[in-house]
Amino acid sequence: MVAGRKSALPLVYGDTPSFLGVDVLKQNSLEKGYNIIITGVPWEGTITWGSFTGCELAPRVIRHTSARYGGFLPEYEIDVFDYLKIGDAGDVMVNTNDPAETMKNVFHTMDRIYKNNSIPFVLGGDHSFTPETIKALAQNTEGDIGVVHFDSHFDNAQSFGSDEFPRCGPIHRIAQIGKVRKKSIVHIGIRGPRNSPAQFEYAKSMGAKIFNIREIRRRGMDVVIDEAINIAGENTKHTFVTVCSDCIDAAYNPGGPADFNGLFTHELFSALYRLGEAGLAGLDYVEIYPNHDPNSFSSHLASWGIIHALAGLAARKRDNR
Numbered sequence: 105m106v107a108g109r110k111s112a113l114p115l116v117y118g119d120t121p122s123f124l125g126v127d128v129l130k131q132n133s134l135e136k137g138y139n140i141i142i143t144g145v146p147w148e149g150t151i152t153w154g155s156f157t158g159c160e161l162a163p164r165v166i167r168h169t170s171a172r173y174g175g176f177l178p179e180y181e182i183d184v185f186d187y188l189k190i191g192d193a194g195d196v197m198v199n200t201n202d203p204a205e206t207m208k209n210v211f212h213t214m215d216r217i218y219k220n221n222s223i224p225f226v227l228g229g230d231h232s233f234t235p236e237t238i239k240a241l242a243q244n245t246e247g248d249i250g251v252v253h254f255d256s257h258f259d260n261a262q263s264f265g266s267d268e269f270p271r272c273g274p275i276h277r278i279a280q281i282g283k284v285r286k287k288s289i290v291h292i293g294i295r296g297p298r299n300s301p302a303q304f305e306y307a308k309s310m311g312a313k314i315f316n317i318r319e320i321r322r323r324g325m326d327v328v329i330d331e332a333i334n335i336a337g338e339n340t341k342h343t344f345v346t347v348c349s350d351c352i353d354a355a356y357n358p359g360g361p362a363d364f365n366g367l368f369t370h371e372l373f374s375a376l377y378r379l380g381e382a383g384l385a386g387l388d389y390v391e392i393y394p395n396h397d398p399n400s401f402s403s404h405l406a407s408w409g410i411i412h413a414l415a416g417l418a419a420r421k422r423d424n425r
Contacts, residue, residue: 380416
């Protein structure tokens with residue numbers, strides 16, 4: 105049992121504990137005073153690659169893995185619970201037969217979180233719902249928005265068959281949101297033969313910044329993430345962070361596709377800490393497939409990554425930045 109934690113964890117549903125054992129909140133009547141509100145989107149739309157399916161199971165599994173952990177990171181000498189009040193509002197209602205209704209439900213849930221003056225941390229699910237969170241951010245804030253996107257792929261496909269909300273296209277939809285500054289979209293970790301020339305050219309044409317894996321290896325993540333923070337923050341007031349699990353090398357991400365030559369865990373963790381320290385207006389972690397990961401390593405990794413981002417936000421509050 106984690107030091108300082110009660111033996112009985114709060115449950116968001118069934119046998120599923122809240123993330124890190126935080127307070128369970130009601131989505132329709134959120135309590136004030138919470139800095140961060142965790143929610144899940146157990147959604148999977150059209151399968152776009154091979155046999156990889158089942159990411160709608162990830163919010164539950166991530167919560168279960170988080171039960172192992174507390175909020176203290178000795179490497180940063182900080183406990184997130186000393187500075188942040190965190191709640192878990194459970195999962196967004198999804199309709200597996202109606203993607204449009206599901207996206208509306210995501211938007212309305214995130215809208216309530218932002219109206220509560222809280223920051224959403226969202227457990228996916230596939231990558232298709234991210235634009236709905238950013239739409240809610242845009243509706244509830246003044247100023248433009250930058251986006252930091254950790255991924256092996258550009259995820260800017262403009263279509264995928266008849267699917268209006270493909271998991272391979274969230275960045276395209278995000279770029280259409282009026283308050284998103286296209287030149288403040290930053291791709292981190294791009295690599296590999298599952299990208300297309302058309303997606304590469306589209307990213308360049310909109311002015312997005314691309315940090316591919318070769319540049320990260322050459323310059324180091326500390327330099328890259330500081331530059332990414334500056335780009336995402338240029339002429340914007342808010343930064344949203346979206347993490348696809350396959351930004352991480354396949355060796356450390358058994359719950360993701362076979363995308364090699366990726367980020368190491370310490371690179372992602374240190375980057376998320378720095379982003380939190382610089383200030384972020386929301387975060388999601390998506391595309392984990394528990395059926396392919398019997399030991400839930402990828403879900404544990406997601407819990408660690410989210411804790412690092414929270415620790416950065418806690419340090420920011422501690423230092424009154």
